Amino acid sequence: MRLLTLIRSRVSRGLGLRSLGPNEARILYDGVVGAGAAVTVLGFSRAYLHQQDIPTISVLAALPVLLISFNLVFGIYSKLRSAPGWKKSVVLLASVLACASVAFLLGAASSSITLWLLLAYAPLALPRLVLELPYTRNTKLISIAVSNRGPTLVIGGAGYIGSHTVALLLQKGRPVRVLDRLMYGRDSLAEFVGRPGVDLIVGDVTDIAKLTEAMKGATAVVHLAGLVGDPACAVDPEFTRHTNIIATRMAKDVAQAMGIHRFVFASSCSVYGVSEREVRETDALNPVSIYAQTKIDSEQELLAGLRDEFYATILRFATVFGDSRRPRFDLVANLFTAQAMTDGLITVIGPNQRRPFIHVRDLARAIVMVLDADPIHMQNQVFNVGDKRLNMTIQQLAEKVRDVCIRYRHVEVSVSDNPQDRRTYAVSFDKIRSALGFQAETLIEPGIEEMALAFKDGRYGHYRNQIYSNVEMTARALSLFQDPEELSRLYAPLKVR
Numbered sequence: 394m395r396l397l398t399l400i401r402s403r404v405s406r407g408l409g410l411r412s413l414g415p416n417e418a419r420i421l422y423d424g425v426v427g428a429g430a431a432v433t434v435l436g437f438s439r440a441y442l443h444q445q446d447i448p449t450i451s452v453l454a455a456l457p458v459l460l461i462s463f464n465l466v467f468g469i470y471s472k473l474r475s476a477p478g479w480k481k482s483v484v485l486l487a488s489v490l491a492c493a494s495v496a497f498l499l500g501a502a503s504s505s506i507t508l509w510l511l512l513a514y515a516p517l518a519l520p521r522l523v524l525e526l527p528y529t530r531n532t533k534l535i536s537i538a539v540s541n542r543g544p545t546l547v548i549g550g551a552g553y554i555g556s557h558t559v560a561l562l563l564q565k566g567r568p569v570r571v572l573d574r575l576m577y578g579r580d581s582l583a584e585f586v587g588r589p590g591v592d593l594i595v596g597d598v599t600d601i602a603k604l605t606e607a608m609k610g611a612t613a614v615v616h617l618a619g620l621v622g623d624p625a626c627a628v629d630p631e632f633t634r635h636t637n638i639i640a641t642r643m644a645k646d647v648a649q650a651m652g653i654h655r656f657v658f659a660s661s662c663s664v665y666g667v668s669e670r671e672v673r674e675t676d677a678l679n680p681v682s683i684y685a686q687t688k689i690d691s692e693q694e695l696l697a698g699l700r701d702e703f704y705a706t707i708l709r710f711a712t713v714f715g716d717s718r719r720p721r722f723d724l725v726a727n728l729f730t731a732q733a734m735t736d737g738l739i740t741v742i743g744p745n746q747r748r749p750f751i752h753v754r755d756l757a758r759a760i761v762m763v764l765d766a767d768p769i770h771m772q773n774q775v776f777n778v779g780d781k782r783l784n785m786t787i788q789q790l791a792e793k794v795r796d797v798c799i800r801y802r803h804v805e806v807s808v809s810d811n812p813q814d815r816r817t818y819a820v821s822f823d824k825i826r827s828a829l830g831f832q833a834e835t836l837i838e839p840g841i842e843e844m845a846l847a848f849k850d851g852r853y854g855h856y857r858n859q860i861y862s863n864v865e866m867t868a869r870a871l872s873l874f875q876d877p878e879e880l881s882r883l884y885a886p887l888k889v890r
Contacts, residue, residue, distance in 0.1 A: 416470050416773075420461055423469075423517060427457035427492075430512035434505050452501035456492055456509060463488040474769060482518040489514050544570040544590070545764065546611040546653075548598050548644060549618030554659070554710075556581040556718040557757035558615060563590065565761060572596060572607040573618070577860060581718035598640045604647050613655035613764055614648050616641060619691075621661075626684035637687035642694045649703055655771075656705045657763050658695050660688045662749055662777060664709060668818040671784075674709070674775045681815050696773055704768040710756055711749035711779030711820060715840040716847055722856040726750060729791055730841050731856035733798035734848035741808045744788035749820040751779040752835035762829045776825040780833035784819040790837070797841040801849055 431453040438449070464470060467484050476484075489510050496506045545562055549555045550571030559582065562569050568590035571582065574597045585591045596603025598618045608614070619637040620626050626633040641658065648656055665672045666679035680686040692707050714726030722731045725748070729739045759778045763771055785793075788808065795804045825831045847853055854860070 416474075419470060420464075423464060424457045424461055426516045427460040427513055430509050431456050433512055434509045437508065438502070438505050449501040449505050452496045452499050453505065453509065456496065456513075459492045459495060460488060460513070463491045478522040481521040485517045485521070486514060489517070543610045543612035544568040544592060545613045545615060546570045546572060546607055547615045547617065548572045548607070549616070551575055551577065551579060551581045551719065552617060553717045553719050553721050554713065554753055554756050555615075555617045557753050558617065558760050559585055559591075560718075561754075561757045561761050563588070565765075567764075568592075570594065570607060570611060572598060572603065577719055584718075598644055599635065601643065601647075604643060605651070608647055608651045608653060611648075611651075611653055613657070614644060614653055615657045615659075615760055615764075616644050617659045619659075619687075620684070626682065626687065630683050633683055633687055634690075637684075638690045638694060641691040645695050645705070649700060654702055654704055655764060655768060656695070656703065657760055658691065658705065658707050660692055660707050660709045660775075661685065662709050662711050662779070662818070662820050663816065664689050664692075665818045665820065667815055671819045671821045672777075673821045674777055674824055692775070704772045706763050706771045706773075707775040708756075708759060708763065708778045709775065709820075711751040711777070711783065711822075713753050713756060714750055714837075715752040715754065715835065716843045717753050720853055720861055722861040725787065726790055726794065726837070726841065727844060728856070729794040730798065730844045731848070731853075733794055733804045734801065734845055735856060737802055737804050739791045739795060739804065739806045741787055741791045741806060743810060743814055744786060744791070744808050746787050746814065746817040747784065747819050748787065748790070748816075749777075749779040749818075749822075750783040750785070750790070750837060751833060752840045754835055755780075755833045758834070759825065759829075759831055762831060766829060770828065774828075776828070777820050777822050778825060778831070779820055779822045780836075781822055783833060783837060785837075793837050794841050797838055798845050801845060 435450065435453055464485070467473070467488055469481065469484060469488070473481055473484060493506050493510045496509075497503060545567050547555050547558055547562070547569060550559045550569070551573040555571070555573070559569050559571060563585065569585075570592040572594045573582075575595055579586070579593075582593060586593050594603060594607045596607070598604055598616075619640060620633050626637075645656065661684070663682065663685040664678045664680055665676070666681040666685060668676070668679065678685075678689055680689055688709075695705050695707065712725065714724055720727070722728050729741075732739050756778060759776075763776075791806050791808075795806055798804050822831075
């Protein structure tokens with residue numbers, strides 16, 4: 394079942410050469426070399442040696458598969474991807490010798506197998522040896538790219554997750570540049586702007602001039618911008634596709650063109666839609682909303698046709714909650730807390746629907762952990778970001794919120810069904826825990842407690858204010874986007890300076 398899912402995922406990216414990932418290109422190249430050598434040997438043997446024995450023909454046909462299999466076993470496509478060319482050449486020699494040994498044991502003619510070995514080895518080893526592919530010829534370039542000498546560009550850095558990410562990057566000593574249209578204002582960045590190592594560029598990610606300016610000299614890109622959540626994305630599907638899919642493609646293309654090597658993209662566990670079992674990164678995707686579909690499409694745009702030296706990582710976020718410099722109350726845990734502290738009544742719709750949750754600070758931690766990790770191990774990787782301890786039903790979440798907020802006032806829970814929202818899923822986070830050691834530091838109760846105290850202290854405005862809702866602000870952004878003057882400005886040719 395897992396193999397079928399992997400095949401289905403690969404086919405969904407397209408079958409053209411431009412859609413190949415770096416390892417897929419290597420495997421295809423090695424298979425073509427092995428097959429080409431086998432065809433050449435077969436033709437030579439028939440024409441000059443008059444050998445047409447069935448065992449030799451059968452073994453020659455199997456040699457490309459054997460070659461790729463031994464390369465996999467010996468680590469050519471994994472642990473040795475970044476090894477020096479001479480070391481790969483030695484291992485490739487061992488691989489073709491192993492293939493030849495198996496062929497001899499299967500009864501193939503020794504002359505044919507020896508010729509295949511000689512024909513296959515040179516084109517396999519020479520590119521790795523001479524060009525030092527894929528990484529060693531770019532060692533200096535990559536060491537610069539993954540260093541902290543240039544800023545990390547956070548697209549959407551003034552947002553709910555972005556402001557936490559900026560704070561943590563600065564705490565880690567990384568200079569930061571933010572590209573954000575500041576649709577919700579600049580208060581979330583007020584404590585950072587003006588500090589050394591912080592640069593703010595006000596603009597939209599689809600404004601090619603602003604995007605290019607923002608990426609100059611950057612060493613990494615964290616792409617957090619876009620429309621978030623099912624209700625906001627349903628306001629205008631075409632606007633949603635523009636803001637989510639086209640923006641991601643533009644950010645990727647400009648980053649690659651400007652020599653940026655690290656790219657972290659914020660996706661969502663909503664891509665799983667409906668599942669009766671705990672889902673993993675390789676499981677089939679089942680989007681039931683335009684938001685989830687645009688995340689899937691954005692992932693495919695990002696992973697298609699990547700270069701060896703471009704390290705893209707996709708993070709599928711669990712349902713986020715918690716206090717932020719840019720508060721939101723259209724998130725279910727935050728909304729429940731706001732209802733409890735303001736109205737004394739939590740309204741639960743769809744109590745049996747399951748969701749994975751994660752605190753906003755922990756999402757920022759996951760982003761920084763990816764940037765700090767070995768880029769080779771992060772390339773083309775997809776991680777679910779969350780913690781199994783925070784998988785729960787909406788009813789269970791409401792009860793936890795009530796149990797925290799009841800310390801400050803009387804709280805009741807009202808429950809009704811929600812036939813409109815079919816999403817229900819629990820998610821496995823084993824991969825990110827194994828690869829990065831990631832676990833949530835803030836569980837549901839402490840995160841709710843922070844927000845409850847903020848309400849008690851009067852730090853938030855009324856939770857129904859449109860500034861706290863992505864739906865209301867999306868409608869405002871849509872009217873601006875549809876202005877012909879704004880469109881002409883966004884897509885005007887770059888000015889030559």
